[in-house]
Amino acid sequence: MSNNKKVVSEITAMDEDFAQWYTDIVKKAELVDYSSVKGCMILRPYGYGIWENIQKVLDEQFKETGHENVYMPMFIPESLLQKEKDHVEGFAPEVAWVTHGGSEPLAEKLCVRPTSETLFCEHYAKTIQSYNDLPKLYNQWCSVVRWEKTTRPFLRTTEFLWQEGHTAHATAEESKAETIQMLNIYAEFCKDYLAIPVVKGQKTEKEKFAGAEATYTIESLMHDGKALQTGTSHNFADNFAKAFDITYTDKTGKEQHVHQSSWGMTTRLIGAVIMVHGDDSGLVLPPRIAPTQVVIVPVAQHKEGVLEKAAELQAEIKKYARVKTDASDKRPGWKYSEYEMKGVPIRLEVGPKDIEKGQVALVRRDTREKIFVPMEELATRIPQLLDEVHEGLYAKALAHREESTHVARNFDELKQIAEEKPGFIKAMWCGELECEEKLKEELTITSRCMPFEQEELASDCVCCGKPAKTMVYWGKAY
Template identity: 65%
Template sequence: MAKNKDKVQEITPMSEDFAQWYTDVILKTEMVDYAPVKGFMVIRPYGYAIWENIQSAYDKRFKETGHKNVYFPLLIPESLLQKEAEHVEGFAPEVAWVTHGGHERLAERLCVRPTSETIICSMYSKWLKSWRDLPYLYNQWCSVVRWEKSTRPFLRTSEFLWQEGHTLHETYDEAQAETLQMLDIYREVAEEHMAMPMIVGQKSESEKFAGAFATYTMEALMHDGKALQSGTSHNLGQHFTKAFDITFTGRNGELEHPFHTSWGVSTRLIGGLIMVHGDDNGLVLPPKIAPTQVVVIPIAQHKEGVLDKAYEIKKQLEEEFRVEIDASDEYSPGWKFNQWEMKGVPIRLEIGPRDIEKNQVVVARRDNGEKTTLSMDNLNKSIEELLEDIQQSLYNKALKMRQEKTFVAKNMEEFKEIIHDTPGFIKAMWCGDETCEAKIKEETKATIRCIPFAQEDLGTDECICCGKKSDDMVYFARAY
C-alpha cells in the first residue's frame, strides 16, 4: 500500500530566509553535498547531469567557432605563477600548495591550478613559430582550486568545475573580436538554454581579472535582488605573452608578441539557474537543461492496464525527450507530485484508469502550475510544443523579474533607499573614478557589475557619487 505522506521534506520559504531556501533546495534535491574538506562540494548525479547539459551546449558552440579542447597539467610550478606580476598578486593568496610528492619534499612548490594562463603560456612560448600558426583557439574543461574563506555550493567553493578558453591572435583587433565573440556565446547559451537573461558589458578596472587588459562579463539578477557574475571573457593584451616571451615571426619577417584572450564559465551557473527560476516548492528547470524533462506518474497503478500504459507512454516519449517514470509503490501519487515538483521537472504526466478510458493524459506544468489534459494522439508533438512554451515562458518570467528589480538612481540618497528597500540592479552614472566606486561600495556594499554595452540616457550626466560629468551609465548591485 502507498504510504499516506503527501508532504515531502520542507523547504524554507524564500521570503523567510533566502539563503536557507537555497541551501534547502540544493541539499534536498540531492544536487550537491558538503565534502569532508571545508569549502569543497560533492556534485551528486542530479547536479552533475545539469552540468553535463550546460557543458554540452557550450562545448558545441565552442567547436562550431573553431575551438579545440586540450588538457594542461593540474600542478603549476611556483616560478611560473610568479611571472606575471598582477596575476600572482591576484591569485597567490588563494592557491593550494603541493609541497611533497610521495615521501619526498619537492625542490619547488607546485600550486594546484587556480586558472591556467601561466602554464598554458609557458607551452605556447615553446610551440608558436609563425603567423601561419595563428590563431591558437584552445579550451579546457577541468576543475580549479581557489582557497576561499566563505563558501556556498556552486556559488563560491574552494574547488569548482569550469572551462577556460585560451587563445592567441596575430593582432589586437582579432583578440578583441574573440573576447567579445566568446562573451556573446556565453550570453546566448545562458539565455537560450538556461533561460537566464543577462546584462553584458565591461568590468571596471578594480573588478577586472588579475593581469587582464580588459574584462567583459555577463551578469544575472537573482530572486533576492543580488547580482551573479555568470561568465567572464578577458582581453589579456600582451601582458602574459610578453611575460612568458611568446613570439612569432610576423608577415614582415620580424618577431612579434601575439595578443591573448581567456574566458570561463563554471558550475557557478548552476547556482544562478536555481536562484533565477526556483520557487518555494523547489527547483524550476528550463526544459533544455533539465536532466528529466517529463516525469510520468501512474495513478491507481494497481488497477489493470495502468502500469502498462504508463510504460508505453514513457517509451514513446523517450524517443525524443528525457523521461522518467515513478512507479514505486512505496509512496502515494501526492508525495510523488511534490517530490518531482521539488526537483523542478518541467512536465508531469498523470495517467490513471479514467484517463486511459478517455485516451488522454493529465499534464501539469512546473513553471506556472497549470494542469490540463492532452490527447494521447500526437502526444510527442504536444509535449514538444509545451516544452518550447515552458522554455520561453521561463525566460520571459525571469526577464520580467529583472526589469521589476532594475531601478535608476540619480543621487546617493535615492541609491541608498533602493538598496535598502528594493534590492536589485541600479542604473546610475559614474565618472570612472575608483575613489567614487570604492566609496559607494563601502557605504552600500553595492559594486559596479558592469559598464553595459547598451548605454541608456538616464536624464543626467552627473556621477552619482561626486557629481562630476560622466559618460558612463553603469549597473550597480550587491553581488554573490
C-alpha cells in the same frame, strides 16, 4: 490553472530566509552533498546531470566556432605562477600548495591551478612560431581550486568545475573580437538554455581579471535582487605574451607578440538557475538543461494496464524528450512533491480513467497548469510545451529583472534605493576608483559592469557630482 492541491514542501520559504531556502533546495533536490573536505562539494547524479547538459551545449558551440579541447596539468610551479606580476598578486593569496610528493618534500612547491593562463602561455611560447600557427583556439574542461574562507554550494566553493578557453591571435583586433564573440555565446546560452536574461558589459579597472587589459562580463539578477557574475571573458592584449615571451614571425618576417584572450563559465551557472527560477516548492529547471524533462507518474498503478501504458508512453516519449517513469510504491502525492522539488518541467499523470479516454494529464512545474492531452498528440504537444515552459521562465525572469532595475540620478536617490530596493541600480559614474570604493564602503554596492548598451541618465557622477563618463550597473552581488 487547475485546482491541483499544492503539496506543502519541506523547505524554508524564500521570503523568510533566502539563503536557507537556497541551501534547502540544493540538499533536498539532491544536487550536492557535503564532503569532509572543507568547502568542497560532491556533485550528485542529479546536479552533475545538469552540468553534463550545460557542457554538451557549450562544447558544441565552442567547436562550431573553431575551438579545440586540450588538457593541461593541474599543478603550476610557483615560479611559473609568478611570471605575470598582476596575475600572481591576484591569485597567490588563494591557492592550495602541494609541498610534498609521497614522503619527500618538493624542491619547488606547486599550486593547484586556480586558473590556467600561465600553463597555456608556457605551452604557446613553445608551440607558436609563425603566423601559420595562429590563431590557437583552445579550451579545457576541468576543475580549479581557490582557497575560499566562506563557501556556498555552486556559488563559491574551494574546488569547482568550469571550462576555460585560452586563445592566441596575431592582432589586437582579433583577440578583442574573440573576447566579445565568446561573451555573446555565453549570453545567448543563458537566454536560450538557462532562460536567464543577462546584462552584457565591461568590468571596471577595479573589478577586472588579474592580468587582463579588459574583462567583459554577463551579469544576471537573482530572485532576491542580488547580482551574480555569470560568465567572464578577458582580453589580455599582449600582457601575458610579453611576460611569457610568446612571439611569432609575421608575413613580413618580423617578430611580433601574440594577443590573447581567456573566458570561462562554471558550475556557478547551476546556482544561478536555482536562484532565478526556483520557488517555495523547490527547484524549477529550464527544460533544455533538465536531466529529466518529463516524469511519468502512474496513477492507481496496481490496476491492470496502467504500468504497461506508462512503459509504452515512456518508450514513445524517449524519442523526443528526456523521460523517466516513477513506478515505485510511494504514494502519488509523495512523487508529485519529489519531482516538484527536483524541478522536473512536466509531470505526466496516467491512470485507468485516462487510459479509457485515451488521454494523459500534463502538469507544468512552473505554472502548475494542468492540461489533458490525447495520447496521439503527445509527440507534438510535449516538445511544444517544453518550449512554452522555457519561454515562460525567460519572460518571468526578464520581467523580474526589469521591475528590479532602478535608476539613481544622485547620491540621495542611490542611497535610498540601495537601502530599500533590492536589484540593479543604473547610475552614472565619473570613472574614478575613489567613488567606486566609497559606494562599496557606504552602501555595500559594487559596480557590476559598464553595460554595452549605454544610456545618458544624467551628466554627473552619482557619487562625486563631477562629470560622468559611463553608465554603470551597480548592485549587491554574490
